[in-house]
Amino acid sequence: MEFILDNQLDNDSAFIADMTLCRLQLMNDEQYPWLILVPRRENIVEMYELSKSDQRQLWEEIALISQLMKKLFSPHKLNIGALGNIVRQLHIHVIARNTDDKAWPGPVWGAHPTLAYQQEHQQKTIDNIIQELKAQNLIA
Incomplete structure:
Protein backbone atom coordinates (compact mmCIF):
# COMPACT_ATOMS: atom_id res chain seq x y z
CA MET A 1 0.00 0.00 0.00
CA GLU A 2 1.04 3.55 -0.68
CA PHE A 3 1.35 6.07 2.16
CA ILE A 4 -1.44 8.65 2.15
CA LEU A 5 -1.39 11.63 4.48
CA ASP A 6 -4.68 12.18 6.34
CA ASN A 7 -6.75 14.91 4.64
CA GLN A 8 -7.01 17.06 7.76
CA LEU A 9 -3.25 16.93 8.36
CA ASP A 10 -2.73 17.79 4.71
CA ASN A 11 -5.14 20.73 4.92
CA ASP A 12 -3.78 22.05 8.24
CA SER A 13 -0.06 21.83 7.48
CA ALA A 14 2.55 22.21 4.75
CA PHE A 15 5.02 19.61 3.49
CA ILE A 16 8.64 20.14 4.48
CA ALA A 17 10.46 16.88 3.70
CA ASP A 18 10.43 13.11 3.97
CA MET A 19 12.88 11.76 6.51
CA THR A 20 13.88 8.10 6.86
CA LEU A 21 10.54 7.12 8.42
CA CYS A 22 8.42 10.23 8.78
CA ARG A 23 6.91 12.90 6.63
CA LEU A 24 7.68 16.26 8.24
CA GLN A 25 4.96 18.91 8.08
CA LEU A 26 4.75 22.52 9.31
CA MET A 27 1.50 23.29 11.11
CA ASN A 28 -0.15 26.31 9.50
CA ASP A 29 -0.28 28.39 12.69
CA GLU A 30 2.39 31.04 12.96
CA GLN A 31 1.67 31.66 16.64
CA TYR A 32 3.93 28.72 17.51
CA PRO A 33 6.79 26.97 15.71
CA TRP A 34 4.98 23.64 15.27
CA LEU A 35 6.17 20.60 13.36
CA ILE A 36 4.38 17.31 12.83
CA LEU A 37 6.04 13.95 12.20
CA VAL A 38 3.90 11.35 10.42
CA PRO A 39 5.33 7.84 10.00
CA ARG A 40 4.95 6.86 6.35
CA ARG A 41 3.20 3.59 7.13
CA GLU A 42 -0.37 2.66 6.23
CA ASN A 43 -3.15 2.17 8.76
CA ILE A 44 -1.07 3.00 11.84
CA VAL A 45 -2.98 4.62 14.70
CA GLU A 46 -0.81 3.88 17.75
CA MET A 47 2.97 3.76 18.20
CA SER A 74 15.29 28.84 21.02
CA PRO A 75 12.13 27.85 22.91
CA HIS A 76 11.72 27.88 26.67
CA LYS A 77 10.17 24.38 26.41
CA LEU A 78 9.33 21.82 23.73
CA ASN A 79 5.93 20.15 23.85
CA ILE A 80 5.81 16.70 22.23
CA GLY A 81 2.54 14.85 21.88
CA ALA A 82 0.62 12.22 19.96
CA LEU A 83 -3.05 12.75 20.74
CA GLY A 84 -4.96 11.46 17.74
CA ASN A 85 -8.41 12.25 19.09
CA ILE A 86 -9.44 14.07 15.90
CA VAL A 87 -6.96 12.66 13.35
CA ARG A 88 -6.49 8.93 13.95
CA GLN A 89 -3.43 8.55 11.70
CA LEU A 90 -0.38 8.37 13.96
CA HIS A 91 1.31 11.75 14.05
CA ILE A 92 3.55 13.44 16.59
CA HIS A 93 3.44 17.16 17.34
CA VAL A 94 6.67 18.95 18.28
CA ILE A 95 5.83 22.48 19.38
CA ALA A 96 8.32 25.17 20.43
CA ARG A 97 6.84 27.06 23.40
CA ASN A 98 7.86 30.30 25.01
CA THR A 99 6.68 31.95 28.20
CA ASP A 100 5.33 34.87 26.16
CA ASP A 101 3.31 32.84 23.64
CA LYS A 102 -0.47 33.32 23.65
CA ALA A 103 -1.30 29.96 25.21
CA TRP A 104 1.47 29.75 27.84
CA PRO A 105 1.50 27.81 30.13
CA GLY A 106 -1.50 25.84 28.87
CA PRO A 107 -1.76 23.60 25.82
CA VAL A 108 -1.97 25.19 22.37
CA TRP A 109 -4.98 23.14 21.26
CA GLY A 110 -8.09 25.28 21.27
CA ALA A 111 -6.42 28.09 23.21
CA HIS A 112 -6.78 30.62 20.39
CA PRO A 113 -8.01 30.60 16.80
CA THR A 114 -5.37 29.53 14.31
CA LEU A 115 -3.36 32.32 12.71
CA ALA A 116 -2.32 31.08 9.27
CA TYR A 117 1.12 31.92 7.94
CA GLN A 118 1.51 34.54 5.28
CA GLN A 119 2.82 32.63 2.25
CA GLU A 120 6.23 34.32 2.24
CA HIS A 121 6.79 33.74 5.97
CA GLN A 122 5.69 30.11 5.69
CA GLN A 123 8.08 29.47 2.81
CA LYS A 124 10.97 31.15 4.63
CA THR A 125 10.29 29.00 7.71
CA ILE A 126 10.18 25.84 5.57
CA ASP A 127 13.38 26.84 3.75
CA ASN A 128 15.21 27.41 7.06
CA ILE A 129 14.11 24.01 8.34
CA ILE A 130 15.14 22.29 5.10
CA GLN A 131 18.53 24.02 5.21
CA GLU A 132 19.11 22.74 8.76
CA LEU A 133 17.90 19.22 7.85
CA LYS A 134 20.39 19.15 4.97
CA ALA A 135 23.21 20.54 7.14
CA GLN A 136 22.64 17.65 9.55
CA ASN A 137 22.40 15.12 6.68
CA LEU A 138 18.84 14.23 7.70
CA ILE A 139 17.57 14.65 4.14
CA ALA A 140 19.29 14.66 0.75
Missing part, protein backbone atom coordinates in the same frame (compact mmCIF):
# COMPACT_ATOMS: atom_id res chain seq x y z
CA TYR A 48 2.96 0.12 19.31
CA GLU A 49 1.56 -0.85 15.88
CA LEU A 50 4.88 0.10 14.28
CA SER A 51 7.57 -2.54 13.95
CA LYS A 52 10.27 -2.42 16.64
CA SER A 53 12.75 -0.91 14.18
CA ASP A 54 10.21 1.73 13.11
CA GLN A 55 9.53 2.54 16.78
CA ARG A 56 13.24 3.15 17.34
CA GLN A 57 13.46 5.24 14.16
CA LEU A 58 10.43 7.31 15.20
CA TRP A 59 11.98 8.15 18.58
CA GLU A 60 15.25 9.04 16.86
CA GLU A 61 13.45 11.38 14.45
CA ILE A 62 11.49 12.96 17.32
CA ALA A 63 14.79 13.65 19.11
CA LEU A 64 16.43 15.03 15.96
CA ILE A 65 13.48 17.34 15.22
CA SER A 66 13.44 18.43 18.86
CA GLN A 67 17.11 19.42 18.61
CA LEU A 68 16.43 21.23 15.34
CA MET A 69 13.53 23.15 16.94
CA LYS A 70 15.71 24.11 19.91
CA LYS A 71 18.43 25.39 17.58
CA LEU A 72 16.18 27.30 15.18
CA PHE A 73 13.59 28.73 17.57
